[in-house]
Every structure is written in structure tokens, then in C-alpha cells.
Amino acid sequence: MWSLPVIPLLINFCGALLGFVATLTLIPAFKDHFIAAKLFGIDLNKTSKQPIPESQGVISGAVFLIILFCFIPVPFLSCFVEEQCKAFPHHEFVEFIGSLLAICCMIFLGFADDVLNLRWRHKLLLPTMASLPLLMVYFTNFGNTTIVVPKPFRVLLGMHLDLGILYYVYMGMLAVFCTNAINILAGINGLEAGQSLVIAASIITFNVVELNGDCRDDHIFSLYFMIPFFFTTLGLLYHNWYPSSVFVGDTFCYFAGMTFAVVGILGHFSKTMLLFFIPQVLNFLYSLPQLFHIIPCPRHRLPRFNPGTGKLEMSYSKFRTKSLSALGKYILKVSETLHIVDVRQELDEDEEYTECNNMTLVNFVIKLIGPVPEQTLTVLLLLIQVVGSTTAFLIRYQLVRLFYDV
Amino acid sequence: MWSLPVIPLLINFCGALLGFVATLTLIPAFKDHFIAAKLFGIDLNKTSKQPIPESQGVISGAVFLIILFCFIPVPFLSCFVEEQCKAFPHHEFVEFIGSLLAICCMIFLGFADDVLNLRWRHKLLLPTMASLPLLMVYFTNFGNTTIVVPKPFRVLLGMHLDLGILYYVYMGMLAVFCTNAINILAGINGLEAGQSLVIAASIITFNVVELNGDCRDDHIFSLYFMIPFFFTTLGLLYHNWYPSSVFVGDTFCYFAGMTFAVVGILGHFSKTMLLFFIPQVLNFLYSLPQLFHIIPCPRHRLPRFNPGTGKLEMSYSKFRTKSLSALGKYILKVSETLHIVDVRQELDEDEEYTECNNMTLVNFVIKLIGPVPEQTLTVLLLLIQVRQILPQGGGRTPQWMWIHTKLLGHWEHLILPLYSFPSITLTSLLLPGLILTSPG
Numbered sequence: 001m002w003s004l005p006v007i008p009l010l011i012n013f014c015g016a017l018l019g020f021v022a023t024l025t026l027i028p029a030f031k032d033h034f035i036a037a038k039l040f041g042i043d044l045n046k047t048s049k050q051p052i053p054e055s056q057g058v059i060s061g062a063v064f065l066i067i068l069f070c071f072i073p074v075p076f077l078s079c080f081v082e083e084q085c086k087a088f089p090h091h092e093f094v095e096f097i098g099s100l101l102a103i104c105c106m107i108f109l110g111f112a113d114d115v116l117n118l119r120w121r122h123k124l125l126l127p128t129m130a131s132l133p134l135l136m137v138y139f140t141n142f143g144n145t146t147i148v149v150p151k152p153f154r155v156l157l158g159m160h161l162d163l164g165i166l167y168y169v170y171m172g173m174l175a176v177f178c179t180n181a182i183n184i185l186a187g188i189n190g191l192e193a194g195q196s197l198v199i200a201a202s203i204i205t206f207n208v209v210e211l212n213g214d215c216r217d218d219h220i221f222s223l224y225f226m227i228p229f230f231f232t233t234l235g236l237l238y239h240n241w242y243p244s245s246v247f248v249g250d251t252f253c254y255f256a257g258m259t260f261a262v263v264g265i266l267g268h269f270s271k272t273m274l275l276f277f278i279p280q281v282l283n284f285l286y287s288l289p290q291l292f293h294i295i296p297c298p299r300h301r302l303p304r305f306n307p308g309t310g311k312l313e314m315s316y317s318k319f320r321t322k323s324l325s326a327l328g329k330y331i332l333k334v335s336e337t338l339h340i341v342d343v344r345q346e347l348d349e350d351e352e353y354t355e356c357n358n359m360t361l362v363n364f365v366i367k368l369i370g371p372v373p374e375q376t377l378t379v380l381l382l383l384i385q386v387v388g389s390t391t392a393f394l395i396r397y398q399l400v401r402l403f404y405d406v
Numbered sequence: 407m408w409s410l411p412v413i414p415l416l417i418n419f420c421g422a423l424l425g426f427v428a429t430l431t432l433i434p435a436f437k438d439h440f441i442a443a444k445l446f447g448i449d450l451n452k453t454s455k456q457p458i459p460e461s462q463g464v465i466s467g468a469v470f471l472i473i474l475f476c477f478i479p480v481p482f483l484s485c486f487v488e489e490q491c492k493a494f495p496h497h498e499f500v501e502f503i504g505s506l507l508a509i510c511c512m513i514f515l516g517f518a519d520d521v522l523n524l525r526w527r528h529k530l531l532l533p534t535m536a537s538l539p540l541l542m543v544y545f546t547n548f549g550n551t552t553i554v555v556p557k558p559f560r561v562l563l564g565m566h567l568d569l570g571i572l573y574y575v576y577m578g579m580l581a582v583f584c585t586n587a588i589n590i591l592a593g594i595n596g597l598e599a600g601q602s603l604v605i606a607a608s609i610i611t612f613n614v615v616e617l618n619g620d621c622r623d624d625h626i627f628s629l630y631f632m633i634p635f636f637f638t639t640l641g642l643l644y645h646n647w648y649p650s651s652v653f654v655g656d657t658f659c660y661f662a663g664m665t666f667a668v669v670g671i672l673g674h675f676s677k678t679m680l681l682f683f684i685p686q687v688l689n690f691l692y693s694l695p696q697l698f699h700i701i702p703c704p705r706h707r708l709p710r711f712n713p714g715t716g717k718l719e720m721s722y723s724k725f726r727t728k729s730l731s732a733l734g735k736y737i738l739k740v741s742e743t744l745h746i747v748d749v750r751q752e753l754d755e756d757e758e759y760t761e762c763n764n765m766t767l768v769n770f771v772i773k774l775i776g777p778v779p780e781q782t783l784t785v786l787l788l789l790i791q792v793r794q795i796l797p798q799g800g801g802r803t804p805q806w807m808w809i810h811t812k813l814l815g816h817w818e819h820l821i822l823p824l825y826s827f828p829s830i831t832l833t834s835l836l837l838p839g840l841i842l843t844s845p846g
Binding site for chain 1: 436439440442443444445464468471472475476478479482494496499500503504506507510511513514515517518521522523524535538539542543545546549
């Protein structure tokens with residue numbers, strides 16, 4: 001059993017602080033390069049049409065990578081310096097390098113997506129490809145595809161269930177899910193980076209709590225990634241917070257999603273990690289009809305800015321009533337009855353049009369509380385994220401007894 | 407001792423062929439994306455001003471990575487399936503993953519450089535950062551920094567010499583050198599990809615020859631990378647060959663240089679690998695005065711296209727004679743005397759100007775043989791690349807060894823280290839100077 005590796009954790013923390021400062025300074029330093037490269041966007045929720053550099057996630061991601069590259073030998077120094085380990089921990093070393101490979105590849109492909117504007121099907125392919133090294137390392141390192149069956153299902157499936165190749169499918173899908181879930185809960189200044197910070201903080205808290213537990217090594221491994229991620233993202237959020245002077249880009253969503261997936265998979269706490277994604281899951285489920293184009297999905301679903309009041313209002317998707325499929329009509333009716341969607345009918349040039357609010361969590365919050373300033377909205381959604389994490393902890397430590405023996 | 411892992415090598419080869427087809431088809435498929443992203447260039451050696459997609463090295467690089475990701479468990483399958491290995495070869499596995507990390511990071515940073523147009527000092531920093539995982543893996547895996555001292559120095563230094571941290575500096579510099587050496591031997595259609603293809607083929611040949619030797623595992627490891635690299639680059643060259651419909655971009659030079667550095671370092675044959683870089687080294691040494699701005703260096707040093715004859719001629723660097731430093735004047739005089747640089751003086755509006763040809767190997771070939779069509783020039787330069795390799799490959803046979811010894815005498819053992827180390831030492835010693843003196 002390892003005693004707590006205080007020195008590596010301290011070095012990791014110091015490196016993370018360096019990363020915070022580096023991200024903080026590098027982002028303004030490269031603004032011109034990004035604008036010259038046409039990597040900029042216009043803030044649709046502001047009156048100003050000033051170009052705002054995009055894809056800044058590439059900078060925080062690159063800083064994250066460099067810090068962790070320098071950190072590679074640190075957890076293993078005790079083996080060289082004082083020969084305090086019985087045998088060199090090859091498995092941990094390979095996990096570390098393999099995780100960096102998956103994250104590095106994801107940042108690369110994510111940046112390529114931002115630059116080349118790849119299509120939606122690519123948004124599902126890229127995380128799958130980037131998670132390949134993770135799957136391969138898992139296969140070569142553990143190959144363990146057995147799960148403990150939750151109590152209610154034990155009558156049916158027994159105590160343990162070998163998922164086989166399905167376990168790898170699950171791991172691959174985890175990366176796809178995490179990246180895209182963060183990507184669609186977006187649209188207002190500071191939301192993507194902010195939600196990722198809350199999730200990272202939750203995971204760090206969970207890891208620290210579990211340091212007293214059985215799987216200490218897994219949680220130390222997770223901390224080695226989460227601490228630098230937290231601080232580099234903090235540096236990014238400093239510039240991305242309302243009013244944004246930079247945008248994080250899809251690069252950041254890919255980077256964050258993959259980093260979470262990596263620690264969840266190799267730390268063996270993916271189910272707990274998904275509990276921290278409750279708001280993202282809710283947003284995903286609510287968005288499903290539009291993601292599958294059962295209900296028409298416009299290019300942008302972010303809230304609509306009212307220049308008069310300076311507040312954000314719900315944005316709507318407008319379409320011909322005839323063009324809606326039977327399934328679409330049904331979904332719209334049920335949602336309207338449950339008061340989770342705002343539906344309006346109108347006549348325009350002898351054609352009947354239906355308008356429904358874009359089905360995102362951001363719009364839903366506006367529906368509940370009415371038009372609201374952008375910064376307030378972001379803070380509210382981040383509070384929802386914190387509530388979600390708190391609920392996750394409750395589920396993990398209290399309700400868990402209903403499903404597993406602890 | 408391992409018997410030859412035929413099945414993994416065959417799977418690697420098949421994967422490489424798939425990579426060839428993938429690169430071949432993906433490059434045209436993404437043309438519009440690149441042009442929409444403003445990642446294109448104009449071919450300065452053609453009359454047409456059609457936009458040509460740049461940075462296609464990112465596609466061949468991504469395909470290379472995906473193939474090798476899928477290939478990760480293959481060399482180790484025998485350990486799972488038939489339990490044919492005594493103990494799991496952790497060192498090899500970590501080397502493999504660590505190498506992929508360095509290459510992946512390099513392609514990423516290279517693509518970022520292409521997109522963001524980073525400055526020259528970044529071109530030296532990026533490969534250093536990308537080689538960090540390689541150094542860390544080396545440190546944690548071997549930590550061996552002792553070299554065998556060449557015979558002439560043994561009286562002075564003994565049989566073995568522990569370079570310590572200098573060995574890591576050397577490894578870091580190797581990546582910087584390989585990437586930039588390929589990058590500056592460029593400017594005509596198909597040259598970057600073509601030279602890399604020749605170097606890769608040479609390394610593959612060397613690896614195959616050495617399969618019968620002592621360090622078989624190192625050479626098998628190298629083959630696992632070089633074979634997919636060869637075929638993905640072949641797919642790239644198909645579109646990049648004269649007349650180019652795509653440009654490879656700095657991304658490719660970074661990708662190629664790092665891949666070569668990786669196999670050279672972890673395969674423990676970096677000195678031999680540098681021998682395959684002779685044209686790049688010659689080009690680098692010839693370019694030094696301009697790289698250090700001792701002689702003014704224009705933005706582009708590629709040959710000048712003559713629309714009338716359709717041939718390429720030397721391109722020149724024009725500057726006020728007064729603005730030349732004493733060192734610059736001296737270098738120009740010596741080069742002129744040795745007939746390696748063409749110098750012209752002229753009077754322009756009462757100001758004396760000097761023109762000298764841009765000091766690149768490409769220009770030098772034009773100087774020797776006169777104006778030449780672009781495709782011929784590329785083929786010539788590739789032949790130079792091949793010609794330099796043949797003696798090295800042949801140098802292993804007894805016949806060549808005999809000729810070598812007869813011709814070189816006791817200087818034979820001096821040539822190798824004298825040749826390879828100065829280039830690296832030069833780069834590493836002058837690195838701060840390059841960073842400080844580069845404009846902007």
C-alpha cells in the first residue's frame with residue numbers, strides 16, 4: 001500500500017498554479033494570431049460586432065499538456081531516488097502516458113474541427129478515435145470487463161456480469177457523451193468553462209474524500225489530471241467570463257470531455273462521474289427531439305438578446321405546422337401539457353406556423369424565471385451545476401446503499 | 407530472444423496500406439474545408455493563381471495516428487492469446503505509447519503553427535515541447551546516458567563516457583533539428599514529402615538489414631512506425647507531386663521530423679539516422695549565414711520561376727552593400743571564391759546594391775546545372791538524397807568496408823561522430839542566438 005504521495009501531489013499543485021499563470025498570460029498574447037487566422041466569432045448576445053478570438057481551449061489545453069509532460073516522471077521518482085518501491089509500477093506509468101495520448105489527440109482533433117468546421121457526424125467520430133489509445137491501454141493493462149450488478153438486478157443477472165466488448169463500447173461512448181454534453185450546454189458567456197470547473201471541483205472533492213478508501217491509487221491518479229485541468233480552465237475562464245473577451249471553442253469542450261472520461265475510466269469511477277453530469281444529462285434529454293430533428297433544430301439555439309432591455313429571452317424554433325411529423329406533434333403536445341415547452345401558433349401569409357422555444361436547459365431557466373441578464377443566467381446555471389454535484393454526492397454516499405454493498 | 411514477429415509486421419503492413427488508401431481519398435475530400443478555413447497558398451512557381459490547400463500533412467498525420475492507435479495491442483497479442491511471453495514487455499509497451507504521444511503532440515503543435523502562423527522562435531520551441539514525453543519515457547525506462555567513445559578519443563576520454571543531462575539535450579535537439587532541416591529544404595513541388603519518403607525508405611532498409619543483428623527489437627520497433635509513415639506519406643505525395651494539387655505545410659515537416667527523431671532515439675540508431683540526413687545537413691550549413699541574418703534573408707528563398715521559359719532559376723537576395731556586416735562581407739567573399747555563391751553588384755539610384763543567390767541546396771543545384779524545369783529539379787534533389795544513402799547502406803558489406811578503410815584510412819572512425827555531433831552541437835549552442843536574433 002502506498003502512503004499518501006504528498007510530494008508528487010504538491011509538485012502537481014505547483015505545476016497547476018504555473019499553468020494558471022501561463023494560460024492567463026498566453027491567451028491575450030495570441031489574440032492577434034487567432035483573429036488573423038479567421039478564428040473568431042461575434043458575440044450574438046451583445047450589441048457590439050467586435051471580433052472575439054475563438055478556440056482558446058487550444059491554449060489552455062496545450063498548457064495542460066506541457067505541465068503534465070514535465071510531470072511524467074514525478075510520481076515515479078521515489079523508485080529512482082530512494083528505491084522505495086518494490087517493483088516499478090509499470091501499469092500506472094502506462095496508464096499515465098496512455099491518458100495523455102488520448103487527451104492530446106482529442107485536443108488536436110478538436111482544434112482541427114474548430115479550424116476546418118467539420119460536420120456533425122465528425123463530432124461523434126473524433127472522440128471515438130481519440131479514445132482508442134485509452135481502450136487499447138485498458139485492454140493491455142487490465143482487460144477487466146466485469147461489473148458488479150446493482151442489487152435490484154442480481155436476481156436476474158447474478159452478482160457479477162462480464163460485459164465483454166460492451167464494456168469497451170461503453171468506454172468509447174463515454175468520451176463521445178462527455179464531449180458533446182458539455183458542447184450543447186452552451187451559448188452564454190462563461191458557461192462551458194464554468195460548468196467544467198464545477199465538475200472538476202466535484203471530482204477533486206470526490207477524489208480527496210476517497211483517499212481514505214480502498215482505491216486510493218485510482219483517485220491519486222485522477223487528481224494528477226484534475227488539478228492542472230482545474231487551474232488551466234480557471235485561467236481560461238478569467239478571460240471567458242462575462243463579458244467574454246475570448247471564446248473557448250469546440251476545442252475546449254472536446255478537451256474537457258475527454259479529460260473527464262479518462263479519469264472516470266481509468267479511475268474506475270465512471271458512474272459517479274456521470275452523476276456530476278446531471279445538468280448535462282437533463283439538457284441532453286430535453287434537447288433530444290431537436291438533436292434528432294424530430295422538431296426542427298436551428299443553427300444556434302442560444303437565448304435571444306433583447307437590445308432594449310439588455311436581458312436574454314427565450315429563443316424559438318419556427319417552422320410550418322404541416323412539416324411536423326406525427327411523432328413531432330405528439331412530443332410537442334406532451335411537452336406543452338407538462339409545461340416544459342412554450343408553444344405558439346401563428347398565421348403568416350396564409351401558412352400556419354408553429355413556434356416552440358429551443359429545447360435547451362438555458363432556455364428552460366429563462367422560461368421559469370423570465371427574461372434575465374446574461375451574467376445572472378450564467379451564475380444561475382452554475383448554481384444548478386453545484387446543486388447537481390451535491391445531489392450526486394448524496395446519491396453516491398447515501399442512496400448507493402440501495403444498489404450496492406458498501 | 408524473440409523470433410521474428412511476422413504476424414504483427416504483416417498486420418502493420420496491411421494497416422499501412424489501408425492508411426495509403428485513406429490518405430489518398432481523404433485529401434481531396436477535405437479540400438473545400440481547408441480553403442474555407444483560409445488554409446491555402448498560391449503556387450509561386452506557376453502562372454495560375456488558383457488557391458491550393460495547405461497543411462495537408464495534418465491529414466496524413468491523423469491517418470498515421472489512427473492506424474497506430476489500432477495497432478497498439480498487436481505486438482503484444484502473443485502475450486494474451488498464447489501466453490508466449492515470459493513476462494509482459496512493459497518497457498516496449500511504454501516506448502510505443504510514449505512515441506505516439508510525442509508524434510501526436512508534434513502534429514498538433516505543427517498544425518497550430520500552420521493555422522496561427524507562429525514566429526520563428528516558436529519553430530524551435532514546439533519540437534522541444536513535443537519531445538518532452540519522449541525524454542521522460544527514456545528517463546523512466548532506460549536512463550542510459552553513456553555512449554561508446556569513438557576510437558580516436560579513447561586515449562582522452564576512456565572507453566565509455568556518461569553524457570548525463572547532455573544526452574537529453576542531444577535528444578531534444580534531434581527533434582528540433584530533424585523537423586527544421588526538412589522544413590528548410592523545400593520550396594518546389596513534392597520536395598518535402600519526397601525527401602521524407604527517401605529517408606523513410608532508407609531507415610526501413612537499414613532496419614531490415616539489422617534484423618539479423620543484435621538489436622533486433624529496436625529495429626522491429628522502428629519498422630512499426632516507419633512502414634505506416636512511408637505509406638501515408640506516399641498517399642500525400644500522390645497529390646503533392648508536380649504539379650501539386652495540395653501543399654504539405656509545416657505540419658508535415660514537424661510530423662516527419664519527429665517520427666524520424668523518435669525511431670532514431672528509441673531505436674538507438676540516431677547517428678546512423680543522421681547519416682540519412684546528409685543533404686538536409688548540407689542545406690542547413692549552406693543556409694546558416696541567412697538563417698542568422700548575417701546575410702539578409704528574404705521571406706521566401708525558393709527558386710524564381712521564369713514564365714517565359716517555364717523553368718526555374720536561382721532566386722536572389724538583394725540588399726544595400728553598406729548594410730552588410732564585416733562578417734557578412736567575409737563570408738560572401740569566401741563563398742564567392744569557392745564558387746558556391748553567385749554574387750552580383752549593381753548601382754541603383756546612386757546606391758550600391760549586392761545580390762547573392764539565396765543559399766539553399768535547391769538554388770545551388772540550379773547554379774550548377776542552369777535553369778531547369780521544376781519536376782526535373784525535384785527528381786534531381788531526390789536522387790541526391792538516394793545517392794547519399796547508397797554508400798551508407800552499402801557500407802555494411804565487407805567490400806564497401808574495405809573501400810572505406812582504404813580511402814579513409816584511420817580517419818574512418820572520426821568521420822561519423824565528427825559529422826553528426828557538430829550539426830547537433832551547432833544547433834544547440836546557437837539556439838539562444840537564433841531565438842534572440844530572429845525578428846519579432
